[in-house]
Amino acid sequence: MRLNRLTDYAVVMLAHIGRPGRESGPEAGGRRVVTAAEMAADSGVPLPTVAKLMKLLAQAGILASQRGALGGYRLARAPERITMAEIIAALEGPIALTACVDGREGDCEVESLCPMRGNWDKVNRAVRQALDAVTLADMSLEPQRFPPVAAAAAARPVAQAS
Amino acid sequence: MRLNRLTDYAVVMLAHIGRPGRESGPEAGGRRVVTAAEMAADSGVPLPTVAKLMKLLAQAGILASQRGALGGYRLARAPERITMAEIIAALEGPIALTACVDGREGDCEVESLCPMRGNWDKVNRAVRQALDAVTLADMSLEPQRFPPVAAAAAARPVAQAS
DNA sequence: CTTATACGGTACCAAATTAGTCCCCTATTG
DNA sequence: CAATAGGGGACTAATTTGGTACCGTATAAG
DSSP, X not given: OOOOHHHHHHHHHHHHHHSOOTTOOSOXXXXXXXXXXXXXXXXXXXXXXXXXXXXXXXXXXXXXXXXXXXXXXXXXXXXXXXXXXXXXXXXXXXXXXXXXXXXOOSOOXXXXXXXXXXXXXXXXXXXXXXXXXXXXXXXXXOOOSSOHHHHHHHHSXXXXXX | OOOOHHHHHHHHHHHHHHSOXXXXXXXXXXXXXXXXXXXXXXXXXXXXXXHHHHHXXXXXXXXXXXXXXXXXEEESSOGGGOXXXXXXXXXXXXXXXXXXXXXXXXXXXXXXXXXXXXXXHHHHHHHHHHHHSOBHHHHHSOOOSSOHHHHHHHHSOSTTOO
């Protein structure tokens, strides 16, 4: 159920690219251009790994790449129009919880006992919808510095304990 | 994004237990009792693996176990009241797409660039809801023997091709 | 037109998960 | 008390994943 580390990195980086950025210049096409090397430096993730990720995201049409000197990557669209489902699909393939899905047959060795070929689609559809509803913009929001629960605890210091 | 094979097996087996069953006897508590060995034979999954699975499902309160001769497993509740979310959580831990979740801190090494601690919760909540909405009963339904598309093709045999 | 920058692609290796196995213990029925 | 059936933990093999290396191609600046 957990998604792999690379996908996690990807979301963090995409959110980072999407955010305004400190030393913002003219910015081609209205969106920030960032190099893989920059991303690596900013994130601590090793450069070759970052490069691989960016590549995949570019192929999926989530990032637009510019080769050569002064090149780099920028979001292909506004963050509001990039969904989690898309990002995850780009890095982990189609969103489907099991192998016996989407018409692909013959992979399921226990077909004898498995009259549920179609039932998984219900689950997959549900999950896909859930992930379509969350955009990169949602993920880019800076949450309040302290979570609500901590704030509440601070407001009512030590009382009622014991 | 894919869930592991064991979880897949588990759903198949639970659905199997939930279904009426051919040689149904009196059935303790109104629900079918099945042994791990039976499940292994029916499914082709090796017995030790089945045993491990059933054990976990029993611990999670999804199956009720009966030890000793004539023992076995049965559903702890009606299939309508067992959700996918529950089954998945039982076998893969809490439903959360990333490690930096649910208050657990210190696992995320890239916290410097990662102002998204709370944002993942949106995604997790969405997925959890999606999986809560699908029950074991939904997964137990026998889909029509031929999928709609094949049926349509059969009704309109060879015409219009080429 | 040459050089430096930066992305593109492929193949490969090492480390971490995951699936599956083994062995022995405890409970229940007849 | 013998046979059946689940409970628990440790270990091993196989896959998957993350990360690396190397070389090619495009673009901008001088």
